[in-house]
Amino acid sequence: MNNKVLIIITGAIVGALAVLLVISGNPPNMGMCIACFLRDVSGGLGLHRANTVQYIRPEITGLVIGAFTTSVITREFRVWGGSSTFTRFILGFFVMVGMLVFLGCPLRMILRLSAGDLNALVGLVGLIAGVVLGTVFLRKGFTLGQAVIQNKSNGYLFPAMFLAFLVLLLAAPSFVFFSEQGPGSMRAPLFISLGAGIIIGVLAQRSRLCLIGGLRDLILFKEFYMLYGFIAILFVALAGNIIVGYFNLGFAGQPIAHNDGVWNFLGMALGGFGCVLLGGCPLRQLIAASEGNTDSAVTITGLLLGAAFAHNYGLAASPKGVPMAGQAAVVIGFVVVMCIAFFNVYYNVKARKSSRREVAVSDGN
Amino acid sequence: MEIKDARGLACPEPVLMVKGEIDKLGSGIIKVLVNTVAAKENISRLAKNQKWSVAITEEEDGWLITLTK
Numbered sequence: 334m335n336n337k338v339l340i341i342i343t344g345a346i347v348g349a350l351a352v353l354l355v356i357s358g359n360p361p362n363m364g365m366c367i368a369c370f371l372r373d374v375s376g377g378l379g380l381h382r383a384n385t386v387q388y389i390r391p392e393i394t395g396l397v398i399g400a401f402t403t404s405v406i407t408r409e410f411r412v413w414g415g416s417s418t419f420t421r422f423i424l425g426f427f428v429m430v431g432m433l434v435f436l437g438c439p440l441r442m443i444l445r446l447s448a449g450d451l452n453a454l455v456g457l458v459g460l461i462a463g464v465v466l467g468t469v470f471l472r473k474g475f476t477l478g479q480a481v482i483q484n485k486s487n488g489y490l491f492p493a494m495f496l497a498f499l500v501l502l503l504a505a506p507s508f509v510f511f512s513e514q515g516p517g518s519m520r521a522p523l524f525i526s527l528g529a530g531i532i533i534g535v536l537a538q539r540s541r542l543c544l545i546g547g548l549r550d551l552i553l554f555k556e557f558y559m560l561y562g563f564i565a566i567l568f569v570a571l572a573g574n575i576i577v578g579y580f581n582l583g584f585a586g587q588p589i590a591h592n593d594g595v596w597n598f599l600g601m602a603l604g605g606f607g608c609v610l611l612g613g614c615p616l617r618q619l620i621a622a623s624e625g626n627t628d629s630a631v632t633i634t635g636l637l638l639g640a641a642f643a644h645n646y647g648l649a650a651s652p653k654g655v656p657m658a659g660q661a662a663v664v665i666g667f668v669v670v671m672c673i674a675f676f677n678v679y680y681n682v683k684a685r686k687s688s689r690r691e692v693a694v695s696d697g698n
Numbered sequence: 699m700e701i702k703d704a705r706g707l708a709c710p711e712p713v714l715m716v717k718g719e720i721d722k723l724g725s726g727i728i729k730v731l732v733n734t735v736a737a738k739e740n741i742s743r744l745a746k747n748q749k750w751s752v753a754i755t756e757e758e759d760g761w762l763i764t765l766t767k
Contacts, residue, residue, distance in 0.1 A: 336739065409735050411759070413706055471714065480706035482733075482759055540735045548707060553710060554717065554744060612708030626734075627707075 334473025342535040344565025350529040352573030358520035361588035366441035367615035368432040372640035389502040395530015397495040400538040400623035412488035414627030417477035425635020431603030439544035449582035451522035459598035463605025464548045470674040486600035488625035496573040496680035543617035545608040596655040705733040712737035727767040733760035
């Protein structure tokens, strides 16, 4: 199939399913959100105790099952890893902090926009700024290094872990948390959530949909391809929201959002900056981890821990706004991610210079 | 003929690597090894946009992309 057609179809289906999930019970403007749902999973497992955002979202397991199965069938399941693994973990951590200050990943940002939430437009500007900042370092030679082929068994752990989470959800032992109020209590029926996740997982695996990649490739290569997916999500979800009466244009009173422009901008800028260095948005990381990329699997655990910290230490935003601790965390996040980017480039340049000087350099690393 | 090894690199490094070669050479042959479908497709798309012809062969742990112009 023509790739452009595939990415547009993927975007359209993601947009339609997102609206369907909200109609079926998911939180408003949150039919699908990788950051929010990983936060809910983190809470469902009891890693944080914010009692409004605890639920082992079956959408996430669905995405993993869909992408894993498709990659196995198409022989694209390849187990690689071992490039700057701990750095990815730290980046994942701060990406989540930034996104929980904005209240959504790039996917939810589009969905919020499609429901008329103009704060998401501020987030988009922040995301673009973050991506631009990241590409500056990419152009200067930022690299997380080359991954290597790993034993195939490594690749099965990530899908197995999310399958185990699904079992925990179904078995509901007493140590698993289920929110009784707030967004975590708003859930589409399990089969719809799981089914929608699987469908999006299959399509995202086939089309390589990546919302960070879309902006990044536009900036680096003037390449529009990935943005067609973006635009398709926006328009189909917009049409859906208007039809079902969820469209409400404005800044104030938007569901599960705040209208503090500065922190919407900075939160998403931190998320965008970190994601460019990681090579993809949270959705893409999840799909890549399901396809056997164990570095992406570590990134997801970084996101999960970031969410746990964000809620245990009161960093995450709420409709009331962004707490002081959250503002400080975003500033710290910028410093950390900036240091990671700067020193990576610094040592790369230094290594290149010294390898040019020493002719007989041994390959002993 | 040197084969560029872009295996194990995250997006968009394989494409940046190839773009650097395309800009440097202008025409000729570029061979690059990749291990992810995303890299394979992104490189193919970039090369086609720059009017290079693309041939792909499957290798044991990835794909060998040969670009010619």
